[in-house]
Amino acid sequence: MRFKLPELGSHVTGFAVRFGGKVYAYLNRCAHISLELDWNPGEFFDLSGQYLICATHGAHFQPDTGYCVAGPCHGQMLESVQVKEQEQQIFINLESLTNV
Ligand code: FES
Structure with missing residues (x-):
């Protein structure tokens, strides 16, 4: 699920994914270039459902950590957003962001 983050800028988006039964959220921005x-x-x-990918470069990220395991940003992390799931709703905590 993709969502807008107007608090951080008019074009800033984030996303949340479910992986292994848990929800994780990140800024929709690569670790090395500011691309969605x-x-x-x-x-x-990706097709395996095991990694998040960068559409531009094919970099692969672990869905549960945001760690880049392959690609031009190898070893870097996506910016995670603290997320809580409660009664089938997802709540994000923007105060958890460090590099905005
Ligand atoms: S923008 Fe960083 S891997 Fe594509």
């Missing part, structure tokens, strides 16, 4: 990741709006996983 999704290859179709709201589509972040």
